[in-house]
Amino acid sequence: MKIHVVNPNTTLSMTEKIAAAARAIAGPGTEIVARQPAMGPVSIEGYYDEAFAVPGMLAAIREEEEAGAEAHVIACFDDTGLDAARAIARCPVIGIGEAAYHAASLIAGKFAVVTTLARSIPPIEHNLVRYGLISRCARIRAGGFEVLALEDPGSGAVEKVSAEIELAKREDRAEAIVLGCAGMADLAARLSAAHGIPVVDGVAAAVTFAEALIRLGLKTSKLGGYAAPLPKIYAGSFAGFAPESHAEATPPGGWK
Numbered sequence: 001m002k003i004h005v006v007n008p009n010t011t012l013s014m015t016e017k018i019a020a021a022a023r024a025i026a027g028p029g030t031e032i033v034a035r036q037p038a039m040g041p042v043s044i045e046g047y048y049d050e051a052f053a054v055p056g057m058l059a060a061i062r063e064e065e066e067a068g069a070e071a072h073v074i075a076c077f078d079d080t081g082l083d084a085a086r087a088i089a090r091c092p093v094i095g096i097g098e099a100a101y102h103a104a105s106l107i108a109g110k111f112a113v114v115t116t117l118a119r120s121i122p123p124i125e126h127n128l129v130r131y132g133l134i135s136r137c138a139r140i141r142a143g144g145f146e147v148l149a150l151e152d153p154g155s156g157a158v159e160k161v162s163a164e165i166e167l168a169k170r171e172d173r174a175e176a177i178v179l180g181c182a183g184m185a186d187l188a189a190r191l192s193a194a195h196g197i198p199v200v201d202g203v204a205a206a207v208t209f210a211e212a213l214i215r216l217g218l219k220t221s222k223l224g225g226y227a228a229p230l231p232k233i234y235a236g237s238f239a240g241f242a243p244e245s246h247a248e249a250t251p252p253g254g255w256k
Contacts (some may be wrong), residue, residue: 001029001214003207004064005073007036008057009110013151014183018075018203021185025204027211035060041172043147044076046119047053055241061085061093065067065213073099075203078113078123081126086226088243092213096168097124100178100244101133103205107198108176110138112168114161115180116150118142133161138172145149150183158187165195176200178222 005022007015019034022232031239037056041049058081061072062103065088072093074082086093104111113124121140128134143160150157160182166172177196188201220226234242 001070002031002033002068003071003073003210003214004061004069005032005034005075005203005207006057006060006064007034008040008053008074008076008145009049010036010038010040010056011042011151012150013034013105014147017151018182018185021201022073022075022207025207030207030211032207033064033067035064037177042077044080044148045117047123047239050076050078050080050123055238057081058084058241060250062088062164065089065091067239070214073203073206073210075185075206077180077202078120083225086220087229089220090208090222091219094206094210094213096182097127097180098131099206099209100200100202101128101131101136102191103137103177104178104198104200105133108174109172110136110172111176111178111200112138112165112174113140113178113180114164114168115140115142116145116157116183118144120180123206133191138174139168141168141172147181147183150181162191162194163188165191165197165199169195169197178202178218210247 007018015036022032037060039056040053044053074095075099079097082095124140127174141164143164145157149155165177178200185201185203188199192199229243230246
């Protein structure tokens with residue numbers, strides 16, 4: 001089976017870290033294709049960055065679907081563009097945030113989320129409400145560092161994540177931890193061993209769920225909200241993103 005893992009930001013080193021985590025968990029015979037968009041922000045920290053990450057990410061998903069991908073994983077914890085991606089994809093699309101929450105809910109009564117900046121807390125809360133899991137979340141904690149600090153071993157970001165996990169255990173009575181950033185994908189096993197608590201990485205959870213859906217033969221429903229977008233003209237710089245027959249140009253990393 002072939003699973004496409006897309007990092008919605010444009011930082012190659014983060015894509016490589018995500019790809020390594022995906023390949024480490026993937027079963028025998030699973031091919032992981034990892035990439036990032038040709039356009040967009042270097043990191044996603046808030047609603048504004050998210051809006052500009054979506055077009056390039058959708059272009060990557062369309063290209064990989066046409067190249068034979070059997071599932072897509074969106075490797076941003078905010079589940080950036082998830083609904084739009086499901087509308088253009090026939091095969092399953094899984095966000096790492098949604099996958100991590102569901103995995104944690106299967107192994108613990110209450111879990112805590114440890115993320116990067118405080119500005120990431122509202123999108124996480126919104127998604128937990130949407131997924132029906134807000135009551136299972138003991139608390140969302142922010143370490144107070146930018147996403148790209150996770151790429152710098154000397155930044156102290158990993159130590160801050162570890163400190164928040166200890167506080168979540170002691171103060172929030174969390175029974176499991178969800179790592180709230182794809183850039184933390186390489187930390188789960190180490191932090192779990194250090195703190196004696198299950199630590200869920202969304203990349204690994206999403207790849208595992210994707211494999212299960214492929215084996216089950218389940219694809220994205222095309223009834224209702226995830227129906228294919230209606231053909232129409234898009235104006236200006238977005239002309240190349242127009243659905244199907246009305247697209248007259250190809251955007252950077254886009255489709256015809």
